Amino acid sequence: MTILRLSKQICIPANEIEMTAVAAQGAGGQNVNKVASAIHLRFDVRASSLPEFIKERLLALKDQRLTQDGVIVIKAQQHRTQERNRDAALKRLQQIIQSVLVTPSKRKATKPSKSAQEKRLQSKARRGQIKSLRGKIAD
Numbered sequence: 001m002t003i004l005r006l007s008k009q010i011c012i013p014a015n016e017i018e019m020t021a022v023a024a025q026g027a028g029g030q031n032v033n034k035v036a037s038a039i040h041l042r043f044d045v046r047a048s049s050l051p052e053f054i055k056e057r058l059l060a061l062k063d064q065r066l067t068q069d070g071v072i073v074i075k076a077q078q079h080r081t082q083e084r085n086r087d088a089a090l091k092r093l094q095q096i097i098q099s100v101l102v103t104p105s106k107r108k109a110t111k112p113s114k115s116a117q118e119k120r121l122q123s124k125a126r127r128g129q130i131k132s133l134r135g136k137i138a139d
Contacts, residue, residue: 004094006101013049018042019089021082022075038077041089046070050097057100065096072096 003014022038045058045066058066065072076089112120 004090004097006094006097010050010054010101012043012097016043016048017090017093019086022077037080037082037085038075039082039085039089041072041074041076041086041093043072043074043093044070045072054097054100058097061096061100063096065092 003017004012006012018041020040020042022040045055046069048055050058058072059070063072065074067073072093074089074092076085076092078088079085
Protein backbone atom coordinates (compact mmCIF):
# COMPACT_ATOMS: atom_id res chain seq x y z
CA MET A 1 0.00 0.00 0.00
CA THR A 2 1.37 3.38 -0.95
CA ILE A 3 0.65 6.44 1.12
CA LEU A 4 1.91 9.31 -1.04
CA ARG A 5 1.65 9.42 -4.82
CA LEU A 6 3.97 12.14 -6.07
CA SER A 7 3.69 11.46 -9.77
CA LYS A 8 2.72 8.53 -12.00
CA GLN A 9 6.02 6.77 -11.32
CA ILE A 10 6.97 7.95 -7.83
CA CYS A 11 5.20 6.74 -4.68
CA ILE A 12 6.28 6.54 -1.04
CA PRO A 13 5.25 3.34 0.78
CA ALA A 14 3.40 3.75 4.09
CA ASN A 15 6.10 1.94 6.06
CA GLU A 16 8.71 4.61 5.16
CA ILE A 17 6.80 7.39 6.93
CA GLU A 18 6.80 7.33 10.71
CA MET A 19 4.04 9.25 12.49
CA THR A 20 3.90 9.74 16.24
CA ALA A 21 1.10 11.18 18.31
CA VAL A 22 2.64 13.57 20.84
CA ALA A 23 -0.11 14.19 23.35
CA ALA A 24 2.32 14.48 26.27
CA GLN A 25 4.52 17.12 24.64
CA GLY A 26 3.85 20.80 24.13
CA ALA A 27 1.16 22.16 26.47
CA GLY A 28 2.85 25.50 27.43
CA GLY A 29 -0.23 27.72 27.30
CA GLN A 30 -1.68 26.03 24.24
CA ASN A 31 -5.16 24.71 23.72
CA VAL A 32 -5.29 21.24 25.31
CA ASN A 33 -7.27 19.78 22.42
CA LYS A 34 -4.67 20.90 19.89
CA VAL A 35 -1.79 19.48 21.92
CA ALA A 36 -3.61 16.18 22.38
CA SER A 37 -3.96 15.81 18.61
CA ALA A 38 -0.43 16.85 17.63
CA ILE A 39 1.46 14.66 15.14
CA HIS A 40 5.19 14.43 14.45
CA LEU A 41 6.07 13.01 11.04
CA ARG A 42 9.56 11.62 10.37
CA PHE A 43 10.78 10.68 6.90
CA ASP A 44 14.30 9.36 6.41
CA VAL A 45 15.42 10.53 2.97
CA ARG A 46 18.48 8.25 2.78
CA ALA A 47 16.58 5.08 3.73
CA SER A 48 13.62 5.82 1.45
CA SER A 49 12.86 4.11 -1.84
CA LEU A 50 12.94 7.39 -3.75
CA PRO A 51 15.15 7.57 -6.86
CA GLU A 52 18.74 8.70 -6.23
CA PHE A 53 18.44 12.03 -8.05
CA ILE A 54 15.50 13.02 -5.83
CA LYS A 55 17.40 11.96 -2.69
CA GLU A 56 20.37 14.11 -3.74
CA ARG A 57 18.13 17.13 -4.37
CA LEU A 58 16.34 16.64 -1.03
CA LEU A 59 19.61 16.35 0.88
CA ALA A 60 20.91 19.53 -0.81
CA LEU A 61 17.70 21.38 0.07
CA LYS A 62 18.03 24.30 2.49
CA ASP A 63 15.07 23.63 4.75
CA GLN A 64 14.82 23.89 8.51
CA ARG A 65 12.76 20.68 8.63
CA LEU A 66 15.66 18.63 7.22
CA THR A 67 18.11 17.44 9.89
CA GLN A 68 21.84 16.81 9.46
CA ASP A 69 21.35 13.04 9.13
CA GLY A 70 18.83 13.40 6.28
CA VAL A 71 15.55 13.09 8.19
CA ILE A 72 12.63 15.38 7.42
CA VAL A 73 10.70 16.20 10.60
CA ILE A 74 7.30 17.84 10.29
CA LYS A 75 5.23 18.84 13.31
CA ALA A 76 1.51 19.36 12.82
CA GLN A 77 -0.75 20.55 15.63
CA GLN A 78 -2.89 23.19 13.98
CA HIS A 79 -6.04 21.09 13.80
CA ARG A 80 -8.13 19.56 16.59
CA THR A 81 -8.10 15.99 15.28
CA GLN A 82 -5.18 13.65 14.69
CA GLU A 83 -6.53 12.69 11.26
CA ARG A 84 -6.48 16.29 10.05
CA ASN A 85 -3.01 16.87 11.51
CA ARG A 86 -1.82 13.66 9.85
CA ASP A 87 -3.21 14.86 6.52
CA ALA A 88 -1.59 18.29 6.98
CA ALA A 89 1.81 16.71 7.75
CA LEU A 90 1.58 14.42 4.72
CA LYS A 91 0.61 17.37 2.54
CA ARG A 92 3.66 19.34 3.74
CA LEU A 93 5.93 16.37 3.05
CA GLN A 94 4.43 16.05 -0.41
CA GLN A 95 5.03 19.78 -1.07
CA ILE A 96 8.69 19.46 -0.03
CA ILE A 97 9.27 16.50 -2.34
CA GLN A 98 7.27 18.08 -5.19
CA SER A 99 9.46 21.19 -4.93
CA VAL A 100 12.57 19.17 -5.81
CA LEU A 101 10.80 17.22 -8.57
CA VAL A 102 10.19 20.37 -10.58
CA THR A 103 13.25 21.63 -12.39
CA PRO A 104 13.07 25.36 -13.08
CA SER A 105 13.24 26.28 -16.74
CA LYS A 106 15.99 28.66 -17.71
CA ARG A 107 14.83 32.08 -18.77
CA LYS A 108 15.57 32.89 -22.36
CA ALA A 109 17.95 35.81 -22.76
CA THR A 110 16.20 38.69 -24.46
CA LYS A 111 17.73 41.59 -26.32
CA PRO A 112 16.57 45.07 -25.23
CA SER A 113 14.46 46.96 -27.74
CA LYS A 114 15.88 49.81 -29.81
CA SER A 115 13.95 52.43 -27.82
CA ALA A 116 15.12 50.95 -24.50
CA GLN A 117 18.74 51.10 -25.68
CA GLU A 118 18.34 54.74 -26.75
CA LYS A 119 16.75 55.69 -23.40
CA ARG A 120 19.59 54.03 -21.53
CA LEU A 121 22.20 55.92 -23.53
CA GLN A 122 20.37 59.24 -23.00
CA SER A 123 20.14 58.77 -19.23
CA LYS A 124 23.80 57.70 -19.12
CA ALA A 125 24.83 60.89 -21.00
CA ARG A 126 22.63 63.00 -18.69
CA ARG A 127 24.25 61.47 -15.60
CA GLY A 128 27.67 62.20 -17.07
CA GLN A 129 26.75 65.87 -17.61
CA ILE A 130 25.45 66.22 -14.05
CA LYS A 131 28.63 64.66 -12.64
CA SER A 132 30.81 67.04 -14.61
CA LEU A 133 28.88 70.08 -13.33
CA ARG A 134 29.12 69.06 -9.65
CA GLY A 135 32.67 70.28 -9.15
CA LYS A 136 32.13 73.66 -10.81
CA ILE A 137 30.87 76.75 -9.00
CA ALA A 138 28.13 78.68 -10.77
CA ASP A 139 28.98 82.32 -11.63
